[in-house]
Amino acid sequence: MTTVRADALLDRLGRVGQFLWSGWAGLAGLALFAALWQAGHERYGDFILPAPLATLAAGLTIAADPAAWELAGQTTLRAVEGFALAALAGAAGGLAAGYSPATMRLARPILTVLLGVPPIAWIVLAMIWFGSTDGTIITTVLVAATPVVFVGVAEGAVTRDRGLDDMARAFGAGPLTRLTTLGLRHVAAFLFPALTVALGSAFKVAVMAELLANTGGIGGALAAARANLDVAEALAWVLIAVTGLIVVEYTLVHPIRSEFERWRNAARPWGVKR
Amino acid sequence: MTRETTGAAPSLTLSGIGHAYLGRTVLDAVDLSLAAGEVAALVGPSGCGKSTLAHIAAGVVEPSRGRVARRYRRHGMVFQDPRLLPWATARANIAYPLRLLGLPRAERRERAEEAAKRVALDRADLDKFPVELSGGMRQRAAIARALAIDPDFIYFDEPFTALDVALKRRMQDLVIEAARGARFGALFITHDLMEAVRIAHRVVVMDAQGRGIAGTRAVPGEPGGRDDGTVYRLVAGFLTDDPLFRHIHDIDERRTP
Numbered sequence: 001m002t003t004v005r006a007d008a009l010l011d012r013l014g015r016v017g018q019f020l021w022s023g024w025a026g027l028a029g030l031a032l033f034a035a036l037w038q039a040g041h042e043r044y045g046d047f048i049l050p051a052p053l054a055t056l057a058a059g060l061t062i063a064a065d066p067a068a069w070e071l072a073g074q075t076t077l078r079a080v081e082g083f084a085l086a087a088l089a090g091a092a093g094g095l096a097a098g099y100s101p102a103t104m105r106l107a108r109p110i111l112t113v114l115l116g117v118p119p120i121a122w123i124v125l126a127m128i129w130f131g132s133t134d135g136t137i138i139t140t141v142l143v144a145a146t147p148v149v150f151v152g153v154a155e156g157a158v159t160r161d162r163g164l165d166d167m168a169r170a171f172g173a174g175p176l177t178r179l180t181t182l183g184l185r186h187v188a189a190f191l192f193p194a195l196t197v198a199l200g201s202a203f204k205v206a207v208m209a210e211l212l213a214n215t216g217g218i219g220g221a222l223a224a225a226r227a228n229l230d231v232a233e234a235l236a237w238v239l240i241a242v243t244g245l246i247v248v249e250y251t252l253v254h255p256i257r258s259e260f261e262r263w264r265n266a267a268r269p270w271g272v273k274r
Numbered sequence: 275m276t277r278e279t280t281g282a283a284p285s286l287t288l289s290g291i292g293h294a295y296l297g298r299t300v301l302d303a304v305d306l307s308l309a310a311g312e313v314a315a316l317v318g319p320s321g322c323g324k325s326t327l328a329h330i331a332a333g334v335v336e337p338s339r340g341r342v343a344r345r346y347r348r349h350g351m352v353f354q355d356p357r358l359l360p361w362a363t364a365r366a367n368i369a370y371p372l373r374l375l376g377l378p379r380a381e382r383r384e385r386a387e388e389a390a391k392r393v394a395l396d397r398a399d400l401d402k403f404p405v406e407l408s409g410g411m412r413q414r415a416a417i418a419r420a421l422a423i424d425p426d427f428i429y430f431d432e433p434f435t436a437l438d439v440a441l442k443r444r445m446q447d448l449v450i451e452a453a454r455g456a457r458f459g460a461l462f463i464t465h466d467l468m469e470a471v472r473i474a475h476r477v478v479v480m481d482a483q484g485r486g487i488a489g490t491r492a493v494p495g496e497p498g499g500r501d502d503g504t505v506y507r508l509v510a511g512f513l514t515d516d517p518l519f520r521h522i523h524d525i526d527e528r529r530t531p
Contacts, residue, residue, distance in 0.1 A: 163357050170332045170351035170429070171371040181373070185361060263361045263403040 019258065023250075050232040058236035068221070072240060075217035078134055079206035082141025083199055089142070090149025090198070091191065097150070098157020098187070107154075111147050119144050123209050132215045140209040145198040152194025156187035192257040196249060203245050283345055285310040285427055285459045286331060291340035293326055300326055301484045304340070313453055313460045313497060315470030318480030318488075319522055324463045325354075325431050327480070331461060332429045346427040346459065350420030354432045356412040358404040358419075364411075365390070365400040368418045375423065389422035390415075392455075393448055410441045417445070421452060430462040434469070446472055450498040467519070471508050473497055479518050489518040 034052045041051045050058075062068045097104040122143045126136040160183055168178045210219020218241050225234035258265070286308040293301040301323045308314050318324050329335040331342055332351050350371070358367045369386040377385070390400055393414040404412055413433065420428050430449070434442045450473055453460060464470050470477050471493055481488045493500075493508065500508070512519045 161357075163353070163355065164359060166329070166334045167351070167353060167357040168370075168374070169334045170329075170349075170353075171374055171423070172333075173374050177374060181370075182359070185359075189361075260361070263405060266403045266406055 055235045058232045078137040079202045082138040083202040086145035090146045094150040094153025097154040137209045141202045144205040148198045156190030160186045285346045287343040313474045315462045315474035323484035349427040350425040351429040352433040356416040364415045371423045389418040393418045428460045
């Protein structure tokens with residue numbers, strides 16, 4: 001029994017190591033981006049595009065200020081609240097639509113309408129409804145992120161393997177057991193990519209809504225930087241927002257997803273994993 | 275063979291089963307009864323509704339008409355394709371029905387490994403995912419899954435059709451061995467008369483249009499006790515002398531005599 005546990009632990013450690021090692025490729029990509037940025041800086045000068053190092057320094061200055069952390073925390077909280085609501089609403093709706101074709105037929109046009117309205121229009125509407133409060137931001141994020149999750153989950157539920165359902169029924173599984181042991185497990189593989197996209201758009205929409213609705217947070221700080229024509233500070237705030245997103249994505253979303261996708265990884269030949 | 279005339283309580287009774295898909299009748303007035311511990315092979319041309327009948331008997335499909343009386347304790351099922359959960363290891367797949375029964379984790383593990391041993395599935399393969407296993411290994415895992423719950427009845431729905439000849443033979447031996455050891459009854463759907471004669475106590479022939487059972491023939495001897503010569507002679511005898519099997523030969527071009 002203990003050897004089994006040790007084996008499992010070693011296996012897990014190996015996979016964590018593999019994940020960390022794959023970080024080098026990401027770092028190389030980011031370095032390439034920074035090089036292009038530096039080239040742009042040298043071509044257009046300090047005012048249009050400050051150097052990446054200068055931006056980093058400005059970012060570090062901001063990061064040293066506790067008030068800035070409060071602003072970033074405000075944005076993160078709003079984005080995550082809106083994201084959580086969107087994930088719940090999208091997952092529930094998508095599951096219902098995936099299992100019931102009638103719901104799907106009703107939901108599809110609504111989805112088209114929701115996706116057709118530009119986010120900026122939702123911000124204007126939400127500002128009228130909620131004023132300059134958290135509600136405006138959360139509503140905008142909710143409207144922007146829900147369809148993504150909905151479509152992902154519905155697609156997962158529609159593509160579930162009915163043969164497995166029959167197998168489970170032959171072994172005496174009721175509808176609820178089939179949903180929890182087969183349906184949800186299959187949908188999870190579709191849910192996680194959708195959640196990644198939804199989280200990214202939640203952050204972006206939150207910052208945009210903050211800027212337009214003038215409700216503080218990172219968007220508010222960006223608005224202030226624009227008023228002062230402080231390009232380095234504006235870029236530094238963008239850097240901070242992007243860093244926050246990357247941290248959330250690689251410490252939370254990716255590890256969970258790779259845990260769910262272990263079997264898919266197992267099918268790949270050695271050497272081309274990830 | 276007096277198995278069907280001993281009068282012991284039947285383990286499975288299908289009476290007046292009828293079924294229709296989208297208004298098209300595929301099964302009508304099928305009556306079939308299996309004695310306890312009896313292995314019956316259900317043969318018939320493809321498309322005659324054999325699989326549907328097995329699905330109805332196993333409770334996967336609700337029949338439009340008729341009654342299913344199950345007097346066994348618990349059944350397992352093996353399908354034509356393995357139907358393993360792609361995200362679970364072979365061990366977890368074999369243990370899946372045990373999980374449905376609500377057994378504790380340690381016991382599930384133990385019984386899954388025991389079932390894997392019975393189908394000669396290597397212990398090292400139990401930690402692999404279905405994509406990493408060969409076709410034969412996957413079907414072994416599917417059989418082990420059916421055996422793990424310790425059933426007294428198993429439905430086989432053309433389980434070895436996709437396997438090559440040598441592998442098919444080994445799988446048949448495996449089922450014969452398991453049926454003898456665990457004394458379970460079975461309804462074995464196949465379109466291969468050789469397979470039916472090797473494995474079963476009785477061959478049941480279905481009507482080509484699914485209108486009931488055309489007839490039934492007891493196979494002399496015990497499953498596993500018949501050698502290849504006997505099996506060939508029996509099949510040849512059925513095909514040449516018995517009018518019951520004549521229409522199978524005409525319609526089912528996939529049968530391999």
